[in-house]
Amino acid sequence: MKSSKPDYGIDAPGLARGFLIGAIGLITIGLSLLYLSATLGSWTKFATVVSLLLGLYPLSMFCLMNWESRVTKIIDREKILNLIKWRGDEQVLDVGCGRGLMMIGAARRLSSGKAIGIDLWLDRDQSSNTEDAR
Numbered sequence: 106m107k108s109s110k111p112d113y114g115i116d117a118p119g120l121a122r123g124f125l126i127g128a129i130g131l132i133t134i135g136l137s138l139l140y141l142s143a144t145l146g147s148w149t150k151f152a153t154v155v156s157l158l159l160g161l162y163p164l165s166m167f168c169l170m171n172w173e174s175r176v177t178k179i180i181d182r183e184k185i186l187n188l189i190k191w192r193g194d195e196q197v198l199d200v201g202c203g204r205g206l207m208m209i210g211a212a213r214r215l216s217s218g219k220a221i222g223i224d225l226w227l228d229r230d231q232s233s234n235t236e237d238a239r
Contacts, residue, residue, distance in 0.1 A: 113204045115174045124167040131160030144170045182210045 115121050135156035142149040152227030186207070193216035199208035212220035 111205065111209055113174070113178070113206045115171060116178075117170065121167055121174075124163040124170065128160050128162075128164035128167060131156050133161070135160060178206065186210050186214065188219055189214075191215070192218075197221070199223070213221045 136148040138145070138149045138153040138156060142153060148231050190236070191214040193214065195211075195215060195218040197208065197211045197215070197218065197220040199211070199220070202208045202224045205222050208220050208222035
C-alpha cells in the first residue's frame with residue numbers, strides 16, 4: 106500500500122551513501138583499534154581518537170543530507186509557494202519536476218486549475234526515481 110504522504114527521495118543518493126560508508130568504515134576502524142589497543146601499543150589510542158572523530162564528519166553529513174531531503178526542502182517549498190497570491194484557477198507547468206516537490210505543492214493550492222509535471226526518470230538524480238515512485 107502506498108503512503109498518502111509523498112516521498113521526494115534523497116537528493117544525491119550516491120553521495121549520501123558514500124558518506125555513510127565512509128562513516129561506518131572510519132568508526133569501525135576506530136572501534137577495532139580501541140579493542141586492540143592493549144596489544145598493539147600506545148599509538149593506537151591516538152589513532153582510535155582520530156579515526157572516531159574523522160568518522161563523525163561523514164556521519165553528520167549523511168544525517169544532514171537526509172534532513173535536508175526529507176524536511177528542509179519541504180519547508181523551503183512552502184515559503185516559496187506562499188510568495189504567490191494564488192487564486193486557485195492557475196495553470197501550472199513544472200518542467201524537470203523530479204518526484205513533484207514543487208508541482209504537488211502548487212497543485213494543493215489549486216481549486217479549479219491544473220498542474221502538470223514532466224521529467225526524465227533517472228535513478229542517479231534522485232534515489233529510486235522511477236515512474237512507479239510518483
